[in-house]
Amino acid sequence: MEKTAGHTESENKERSSHVQEEMFFAQVAERQRKLYSIAYSYLRSESDSLEAVQEATCRAWIKRKKLKNPDVFESWLIRIVINCCMDELRRRKRSFPTAEFEERAVTGEMQSHDRIDLERAFGKMKSKYRHPVMLKYYHGMTSAQIADILGKPEGTIKTWLREGLKQLKGFL
Amino acid sequence: MTHHEEQKLLRDAEQSERESRHIGGTELSDAVRQGIGKGKKRASRRRTAYGTGTLAAAAAVVIALSASLLPGGESSPAPSAVTAGVQSDPAAAGQPETSDEDSGYLSIDDYRSVGMETKFFNAINRGHMKAIGEKQEKDGYTLTLKGAALDKRKMYVVAELRNDSDRVVRLTNPLVSFDNVQAVSWSLSNGEVLPPGGSKYLFIENKLASGIDDPDQAVFHAEAYAGEFGDPKAEEISFDIPFELDAQDLLDDTRTVEVGRELTIDGQRIEIQRVMLSPLGTYVDYAYADTNTKHVFSLNSPNLKVSSEKSSESPAFQQNDQSENGQRTLIFSAVLNSLDADSIVLSAEGIAALDPEQLKLVVDTEKGRILQGGDSTLSVSADPKERAFTFEQDMGEYSEENHRDASQISFEDTVVDAEGRTYSLPYAVSGTTEQVQGRLIDKSTYRIEEKDVVQPITFTISNYWNTNKEQAELELLR
Secondary structure, X not given: OOEEOOEEHHHHHHHHHHHHHHHHHHHHHOOHHHHHHXXXXXXXXXXXXXXXXXXXXXXXXXXXXXXXXXXXXXXXXXXXXXXXXXXXXXXXXXXXXXXXXXXXXXXXXXXXXXXXXXXXXXXXXXXXHHHXXXXXXOOOOOHHHHHHHHOOOHHHHHHHHHHHXXXXXXXX | OOXXXXXXXXXXXXXXXXXXXXXXXXXXXXXXXXXXXXXXXXXXXXXXXXXXXXXXXXXXXXXXXXXXXXXXXXXXXXXXXXXXXXXXXXXXXXXXOOOHHHHOXXXXXXHXXXXXXHHHHHHHHOOOOEEOOOEEEEOOEEEEEEEEXXXXXXXXXXEEEEEXXXXXXXXXXXXXXXXXXXXXXXXXXXXXXXXXXXXXEEEEEEEOXXXXXXXXXXXXXXXXXXXXOOOOOOEEEEEEEEEEOOOHHHHHOXXXXXXXXXXXXXXXXXXXEEEEEOOOOEEEEEEEXXXXXXXXXXXXXXXXXXXXXXXXXXXXXXXXXXXXXXOEEEEXXXXXXXXXXXXXXXXXXXXXXXXXXXXXXXXXXXXXEEEEOOOOOEEXXXXXXXXXXXXXXXXXXXXXXXXXXXXXXXXXXXXXXXXXXXXXXXXEEEEEEEEEOOEEEEEEXXXXXXXXXXXXXXXXXXXXXXXXXXXXXXXXXX
């Protein structure tokens, strides 16, 4: 086996991949609270939101080499988290096919009627309209920031925001 | 939105933010660590299946063996490779190791022993097929949508059919609709009858109408025929399965290049309008100029070369398509590095064309004589006893490429006899395309049912194959 500077080739490979992993962890960890907050706004469950962050990290790790521009890492990661949340929401719909929303206790608080109404309304919305509404009102993002995350022109985001609020109003 | 409703939204947002702060940093970091671990395991499962580069190349060769049409393809795409080791019964192959829903995408690990066309294999292997999981059970038959992928032109669906009845069953007519806009055509692989107690994967391609943009709500419709062919108690079962599909990532990875330049072959102009490169396919939209002096049927042996600084690919030609609105498209397989491409070159080896006066084929089908129309490659013979006649066309020197690309002569639905009476096109009894003494020979036999037809009969040619072998090339992107 070839030796370089006191280490085997396989040891060097292992160190290099460990360094890569630590760098990746640091990049995600820097944003972990933001990712969790976004997941929580969709799922409103601590365990499901942690699961979403875990799954998003998993998918991001697998696809990390496809990301050409490191400057968009955060937007890219947020998009993956949103996709994971939507997958979970669809799974919940399949497990609980009735449209009725059951009141459940979250961190010891009862769900308010407003919460129930909003959740029901969001569930009926087209997902492409839901995301700009959530990212603006729940996370204070600008149209430009939302456009980066969803990979759409800013004009499209403004249209979707307008349509989303219209739909939400109709369902509330 | 009123102030009251906006306040509801903002109050809920505040509550969500407050509640999300309860989580500790350590728990979050643990979730991230676990995510990386999960990602490494999943990625290594994929690598184990195909090994390093050498083994991956060998796997690709295995996939390319045995280029034969799969049965059950009423409107099958052009012949394409199937995986070796066809094992169409996933129950016999054992339960999948992982749930599709774990990753959000179908994993090729779960379909390794299943025969499928290369395009489905690539879509699953490249992580394009979103896991769905919706299912419907009726009368002992269960149809499960395993996964789907779509771009603006087509949709792939992988479904599983399970037969818990005591009769054979066959699926047909699988069509997806979005917001009441239905896919315009379908093709189905692995669709032959399923015996009682069995289950199998089905691979479905739907061609989409233009105008389906950014779909997310869809309904998958299919029919199942239960019972042997001709059984008076055979039953038709209808499935309608609603599902959601977020195909944003595939749509984001699609690149459209407007071309607007012409290819000229044998003096005939072909306008290349645009090329669209998606993770599922490469589409070249084109049109024949109205001012052409000949009626052009097709571009022969089209070839595409997509190059970037690092690589060059020639995606496989799959089919020449014409949509209901008349749009013509050359469809090739997907290119891996489409977003990096800085050169796209389209070439063709001639066109199939006839002068307008050759389109009317005047034939004495009783004596076996062509009186007018067609060209020197076409002849006809008669079998008066059977009231049948056979067109025979020499389609050129035999080669696998010619056999793959050549398309049989076809006619419009009505013919006219010598007294100007219109009849339905005679019934097609048989058709073969085969190698005869180094030539590719196509034969189509028809039978005339009507007894009062007055000879000769005029057919109108709607498709014809001839090869002028004039090569031409055009840069679509520069």
